[in-house]
Amino acid sequence: MGDEVYIHWEKSYEIGNPLIDVEHRLLMMLFRKLDIAIKTGESGVTVVRILNEIKKFADFHFASEENLMHEVAYPDVVHHEVLHSRLLAQLEVTIGRISKKRELPDDLLFFLNKWVLEHIAREDQKIANFVQNSPKRPVAELIYPEYLGPLVFTDSPEEADNG
Ligand SMILES: [Fe+2]
Numbered sequence: 001m002g003d004e005v006y007i008h009w010e011k012s013y014e015i016g017n018p019l020i021d022v023e024h025r026l027l028m029m030l031f032r033k034l035d036i037a038i039k040t041g042e043s044g045v046t047v048v049r050i051l052n053e054i055k056k057f058a059d060f061h062f063a064s065e066e067n068l069m070h071e072v073a074y075p076d077v078v079h080h081e082v083l084h085s086r087l088l089a090q091l092e093v094t095i096g097r098i099s100k101k102r103e104l105p106d107d108l109l110f111f112l113n114k115w116v117l118e119h120i121a122r123e124d125q126k127i128a129n130f131v132q133n134s135p136k137r138p139v140a141e142l143i144y145p146e147y148l149g150p151l152v153f154t155d156s157p158e159e160a161d162n163g
C-alpha cells in the first residue's frame with residue numbers, strides 16, 4: 001500500500017495561467033476516473049474507453065497550450081511541441097498494449113502521474129512564467145475571469161472544508 005500512487009489535484013500544481021490550470025485539473029480528473037474504474041473492477045473495455053478519453057483530452061489540451069505559446073511568441077515553442085508529440089506517442093503505445101493484452105500494466109497510474117506532473121512542473125511552468133511578462137497577450141485573456149473565474153479565482157470547496 002505504501003508505494004501506491006495516489007492521483008489527485010493539488011493547488012501547488014497550478015502554474016498561473018487560468019486556462020491551462022483548468023485543463024490540467026480536468027486531465028487529472030480523468031486520471032482519477034481511470035483509477036476508480038480500475039479499483040472498482042470495471043471491465044477492460046471500460047478502462048480502454050477511458051484511456052481513449054484521456055488521449056483525446058490530452059491531444060486537445062496540447063493544442064490549447066501550443067496555441068497559447070504561438071499567441072505570445074514563446075521562444076521555445078518547437079521544442080515544447082516535440083515533447084507533446086512524444087507524450088502522445090507514449091500514451092498511444094500504452095493504450096495499444098493494454099487493448100491487445102487485455103491486462104493492465106502495474107505501473108500504469110505511476111506512468112500517467114509522472115507523465116503529467118513532471119511535464120507540468122518542468123515545461124508548462126516555463127510557459128506560464130513567460131506569459132506573465134510577455135507584452136504580447138493571449139488572445140482570449142480578457143474573458144478568462146468570465147468563463148474560468150468560478151473554477152480558478154475562488155477557493156476550491158475542499159480548501160474551504162479544510163479551513
Ligand atoms: Fe500541459
Ligand SMILES: [Fe+2]
Pocket residue numbers: 065080084119123124
Ligand atoms: Fe505542455
